[in-house]
Amino acid sequence: MESDAWIGKVQSVDTGNISVRVDKEELLNSVQINQIVQIRSTKTGEKIVGLISKIMRKAISEKIDESSEPDLIVENLMRVNLVGTLIEKSGIYENIFKRTLNTVPSIDADCFLLQGEELSSFMSIISSGSKNPLKIGKYTISDESDANLDGNKFFQRHAVIVGGTGSGKSWTVANILEKAANLQSINSLVFDLHGEYKPLEDLPNTTLLKIAGPSDNPNEENIVFLPYWLLSYDEIESMLLDRSDSNAPNQSRTLFDLIVENKKETLEADDKQNVLDNFTVESPIPYDIESVLTGLEHKDREMVPGKRDEKQGPLHGKLTRFIQRLKSKKSDKRLNFIFNSGDSLQEYDWLVSLVNSLLDFGNGKGVKIIDFSEVPSDILPLITGLIGRLIFSIQQWMDDELRHPVALFCDEAHLYIPANIKGGMEEKGLASFERIAKEGRKYGLSLVVISQRPSDVNKTILSQCGNFIAMRLTNPDDQNVIKRLFPDNLGDFSEMLPILDVGEGLIVGDAALLPSRIRIDEPSIRPNSATVDFWDEWGKEKKDKGIEQAVEALRRQQK
Ligand SMILES: Nc1ncnc2c1ncn2[C@@H]1O[C@H](COP(=O)(O)OP(=O)(O)O)[C@@H](O)[C@H]1O
Ligand SMILES: [Mg+2]
Incomplete structure (x- = not known):
């Protein structure tokens, strides 16, 4: 460790946190929140690694000798969250970073600020430390280093992607899907509520599906019908x-x-x-x-x-x-995908073809983007829940050896995995996701919960998730939910949530070797933007007259 990176000594030690007295004032200007600090360990060949979470200045009075008046002097302090250990040598391996703390720093241990080349080389240890790299971006503190997540761990313990509207969630999802689509036997379903992910059709291994609208019929390709007989009795x-x-x-x-x-x-x-x-x-x-x-x-x-x-x-x-209620549901065109009485939908073997269209066991079509945009919002939770339950049951009843892991990407999850249920259909739908969150792991079924309002997403389900990509969040209720989900000693980390840039995220969880702030890669195929540039649009000449068409679409209940 270069001595010019020395910044000060450990002053107090807490579980998972330490405070460091900054003795080298020149370095104070370059100290920033979230920067990495290494602390000398009592074990040779090891360094303790921490993240700066707070920088403080404290005034203290000190008496030089008995007779003099006390002098007011200031002390600069940093709070550091301990995140892991860097081991110089372990067996045949050199420079390995572990997420465990073998020792805690001792009082007066020397601390060093990682900067420049040392930071780059440390970050490359982190990047190459992921065994099954899912590259998702670059570290904000060291923009030449790849930020890799462990692709196994990311899906094993369910993941959460949150951030206010326009913070970059959909792009992040597109980015992850793009990486996953290159795996030859990818198996995943994306719940696309607004038809946002349509452009991703051009990715390899990708298929677009749509839940049938009022005028679709059962022999069309890639149109999903979910006949009433699939519903459980409760549903x-x-x-x-x-x-x-x-x-x-x-x-x-x-x-x-x-x-x-x-x-x-x-x-x-x-x-x-x-x-x-x-x-x-x-x-x-x-x-x-x-x-x-x-x-x-x-x-x-x-x-x-x-x-x-x-x-x-x-x-x-x-x-x-x-009887009246049943008849009116049956004749409701919007429920065509449930009550359509096409003969093929009534065949015993039809269910196999449905499941084959949802899951993919190595047929090279494993990113299934399901467009829910024509599903009426009042029964949305029932339908997403039905699909979740169906996939769960299939995975559960599958022979252990034949099972193939599958991930469900649930965009706009607050709409159908809500915190406050109003009873009935919402409750039934939620039950399916709760089951997946709790038991899905055993059967190779993973959830990726995506939402702009984490405070409106079911807490039980969120608390089962082990990985977080948290993008900019300005609402205090939402920030608090995320803060509580982060590990204890990383509570301060969540204070960065409101100041993140668009496309930046805090990544915390067992898939990330180091909790970090990451600039997420732009996907090569972008989802349809939900962001409308009002001022620009108003400033342009408008030629197409869409009103008449929209009125007819409203009548037909189809775009
Ligand atoms: N990783 C990124 N890098 C650069 N710009 C981004 C990134 N992610 C999002 N953006 C910008 O932010 C806009 C909104 O992103 P989007 O993913 O649709 O947000 P959300 O789904 O959170 O509402 C995009 O249209 C794009 O201009
Ligand atoms: Mg979005």
């Missing part, structure tokens, strides 16, 4: 049942019985004896909603023999409102 009930109806329990029970009965009929007709023995109301088996409706209508009008005359059956008139 379909949350969609159809009005809990405030005094007959809700009767309606719920009747629906349950009719679904079981109709699933059973399908299995009998298809001669699926194995499944017949074990299926439940939840099993994804096609049934005919028309028959269920007929069954409901029958019970709603049923007359039974009485003592003298016929009398009303036990459910007479109790299902009328439920």
